[in-house]
Amino acid sequence: MKQKFDIIESTCVPLPLENVDTDQIIPARFLKATTRDESFFGDNLFRDWRFLPDGAPDPDFVLNDPRYGGEILVAGRNFGSGSSREHAAWAIAGYGFKVVISSFFADIHKNNELNNFVLPVVVTPDFLEELFASIEADPATKVRVDVPNQTVTNLATGRSQSFELNAYKKYCLMNALDDIDYLLLQKDKIEAYEKR
Amino acid sequence: MNTLFDKIWDAHVVQHVEGGPDQLYIDRLYCHEVTSPQAFDGLRERGIRCLRPEKIICMPDHNTPTEGQEKPIEDPVSKKQVDALAANAAEFGLTHYGMMDPDNGIIHVVGPEKGLSLPGMTIVCGDSHTSTHGAVGAVAFGIGTSEVEMVMASQCILQQKPKSMRIRIEGTLGRGVTAKDMALFLMSKLTTSGATGYFVEYAGSAVRALSMEGRLTLCNLSIEMGARGGFIAPDDITFAYLQGRDYAPKGEDWDKAVAAWKQLRSDDDAIFDREIVFDAAEIAPMLTYGTNPGMGIAITGYLPTLDDIPAEAHASFCKSLKYMGFRPGDMLLGKPVDYVFLGACTNGRIEDFRAFASIAAGRQKAPGVVAWLVPGSWKVRRQIEEEGLDKILEAAGFEIRQPGCSACLAMNPDKVPAGKYCVSTSNRNFEGRQGPGSRTLLASPLTAAAAAVTGFITDPRVLL
Numbered sequence: 154m155k156q157k158f159d160i161i162e163s164t165c166v167p168l169p170l171e172n173v174d175t176d177q178i179i180p181a182r183f184l185k186a187t188t189r190d191e192s193f194f195g196d197n198l199f200r201d202w203r204f205l206p207d208g209a210p211d212p213d214f215v216l217n218d219p220r221y222g223g224e225i226l227v228a229g230r231n232f233g234s235g236s237s238r239e240h241a242a243w244a245i246a247g248y249g250f251k252v253v254i255s256s257f258f259a260d261i262h263k264n265n266e267l268n269n270f271v272l273p274v275v276v277t278p279d280f281l282e283e284l285f286a287s288i289e290a291d292p293a294t295k296v297r298v299d300v301p302n303q304t305v306t307n308l309a310t311g312r313s314q315s316f317e318l319n320a321y322k323k324y325c326l327m328n329a330l331d332d333i334d335y336l337l338l339q340k341d342k343i344e345a346y347e348k349r
Numbered sequence: 350m351n352t353l354f355d356k357i358w359d360a361h362v363v364q365h366v367e368g369g370p371d372q373l374y375i376d377r378l379y380c381h382e383v384t385s386p387q388a389f390d391g392l393r394e395r396g397i398r399c400l401r402p403e404k405i406i407c408m409p410d411h412n413t414p415t416e417g418q419e420k421p422i423e424d425p426v427s428k429k430q431v432d433a434l435a436a437n438a439a440e441f442g443l444t445h446y447g448m449m450d451p452d453n454g455i456i457h458v459v460g461p462e463k464g465l466s467l468p469g470m471t472i473v474c475g476d477s478h479t480s481t482h483g484a485v486g487a488v489a490f491g492i493g494t495s496e497v498e499m500v501m502a503s504q505c506i507l508q509q510k511p512k513s514m515r516i517r518i519e520g521t522l523g524r525g526v527t528a529k530d531m532a533l534f535l536m537s538k539l540t541t542s543g544a545t546g547y548f549v550e551y552a553g554s555a556v557r558a559l560s561m562e563g564r565l566t567l568c569n570l571s572i573e574m575g576a577r578g579g580f581i582a583p584d585d586i587t588f589a590y591l592q593g594r595d596y597a598p599k600g601e602d603w604d605k606a607v608a609a610w611k612q613l614r615s616d617d618d619a620i621f622d623r624e625i626v627f628d629a630a631e632i633a634p635m636l637t638y639g640t641n642p643g644m645g646i647a648i649t650g651y652l653p654t655l656d657d658i659p660a661e662a663h664a665s666f667c668k669s670l671k672y673m674g675f676r677p678g679d680m681l682l683g684k685p686v687d688y689v690f691l692g693a694c695t696n697g698r699i700e701d702f703r704a705f706a707s708i709a710a711g712r713q714k715a716p717g718v719v720a721w722l723v724p725g726s727w728k729v730r731r732q733i734e735e736e737g738l739d740k741i742l743e744a745a746g747f748e749i750r751q752p753g754c755s756a757c758l759a760m761n762p763d764k765v766p767a768g769k770y771c772v773s774t775s776n777r778n779f780e781g782r783q784g785p786g787s788r789t790l791l792a793s794p795l796t797a798a799a800a801a802v803t804g805f806i807t808d809p810r811v812l813l
Contacts, residue, residue, distance in 0.1 A: 170664060170668065172542070180785070182759070182760065184760065185383075185426040188390065201781050231542040231575070234575065235777060239387075260546060261491055264492075264496065264508075282661075319368055319369045319509070320367070320369060321368050324368075331495070332496075332499055332507045333391070337397070337503065339372060340503075342363050342364055343400070
């Protein structure tokens with residue numbers, strides 16, 4: 154959903170697993186929907202980790218742990234690998250996450266998050282490790298993500314890092330504009346290219 | 350001193366967006382039924398049409414059943430999605446090869462075999478295995494649905510230019526070692542994120558020696574190392590494969606095209622951001638044991654132990670092995686197999702069926718093994734029949750099904766039940782990929798055939 158980004162301060166949901174693929178974020182059987190109903194995808198985020206085969210919530214999975222919540226998902230390295238399904242980004246957005254923090258994202262998923270106004274924040278491996286430790290020690294740990302200044306801060310330790318976001322995408326996020334809005338204004342350049 | 354990747358990419362840059370990505374012109378957009386409906390909705394909401402409808406090709410493949418395609422799809426949700434693609438293609442004036450159309454099949458099998466994917470092109474699809482088309486010497490990559498909508502609206506995509514990597518595999522592959530083993534070997538060495546941020550050019554004598562089918566398999570799996578795409582510079586093998594295909598240039602145009610395509614190569618002094626060399630002789634038939642495609646070993650090898658795995662990866666490793674029902678240090682040879690799947694955009698081509706049949710010939714499917722043999726397209730199925738492979742396979746107790754993505758991701762009725770082991774020629778062994786609770790072991794068509802006729806994990810080299 155298009156929304157303007159500024160400063161986000163929130164508690165986090167920790168998922169300290171590596172190589173979380175988009176098949177886990179949203180299994181293929183939920184890709185049959187023909188609409189972009191984010192609440193449907195959000196309800197099925199991490200479906201097979203979140204629910205037992207009989208449909209009951211799995212008490213061992215972090216999304217079912219009442220201690221954790223918030224608008225920030227903190228995940229292990231190589232988050233979003235595998236399938237290009239944008240439904241994974243819709244599920245993350247639909248569940249209510251605005252930011253995903255990891256030390257490494259898969260390319261296609263990272264773009265999909267950005268195109269859905271979910272901000273992927275890349276931090277160093279030791280920042281990530283420390284953040285997992287902070288959250289484990291105190292689930293009320295908050296993180297501040299400052300988009301204008303491109304900084305992420307672990308408020309439990311005060312440690313802060315800058316993160317990468319290109320100037321174009323930053324402008325889009327802060328003004329709730331998407332790439333299609335931009336491309337539709339470029340028709341002259343496209344036609345000129347085609348005549349080359 | 351440019352790489353081929355630079356040459357193709359740079360030739361398609363409409364403009365560089367200030368402080369941001371490139372606006373890249375796209376020559377071909379493929380659409381399947383799963384990742385396109387929301388893009389069409391987006392166009393309708395914005396009140397716009399496709400800018401260049403003639404450059405867009407649609408076909409359903411993910412939901413299609415592999416038997417009874419002549420009847421309506423039973424699953425109403427699958428049917429709705431397949432019908433939506435047909436209706437959207439009609440509304441927006443796009444070419445559509447529907448179910449049962451003689452040109453239908455898996456989009457990544459059909460594109461090259463119809464000559465829709467050509468050297469030097471930029472090709473995208475809302476599907477990570479779009480990298481397959483790189484085998485013809487194109488820059489091809491998977492995109493999300495918002496990006497599909499972007500291309501429909503403007504024939505362009507905004508994209509950061511990836512870095513370039515060259516992977517050279519020199520020497521000769523051993524007997525019974527295929528392009529699939531080559532790819533699984535690369536993933537086991539590089540991990541599933543080793544090539545993230547890169548576009549890969551495959552080179553070296555072992556890559557050059559691959560047939561087009563083998564090259565398509567290798568490029569298909571680029572994404573499983575994290576690479577956005579992978580390609581092979583076009584050569585005489587490429588041109589021989591493409592000549593005469595429906596959409597390939599004809600007559601004088603063909604000669605001109607080939608002359609231009611011969612220029613599509615990295616300069617001798619081109620500098621890659623990363624370059625890796627492997628010896629083809631090191632590669633054995635490979636098999637995966639875990640829940641990502643990088644978790645592969647030589648079929649005669651042993652699973653890693655915890656000592657082999659970095660501490661921060663222990664949780665993921667143990668979760669994976671628990672899911673698969675294996676223990677660290679296990680050997681896979683001799684383990685019983687419940688299902689075998691031959692097919693997918695990875696290994697659903699004619700050469701894959703020839704390989705499978707070469708082991709099945711004169712043998713019998715093991716009792717208790719359920720085998721799904723799913724051609725990648727109707728054209729592949731017709732060729733199977735023309736070559737008499739269907740007779741050989743039927744005599745061995747196998748049947749050839751109708752084309753589609755099938756058990757690769759189980760969006761159609763072909764689902765592996767929970768807890769069952771499937772030796773699969775597809776591309777992903779993620780948890781639940783072939784159905785909730787399914788356990789996938791990725792392998793080549795030869796290894797799949799060896800499992801199908803013996804009922805357990807078997808080194809295909811002993812059956813050749």
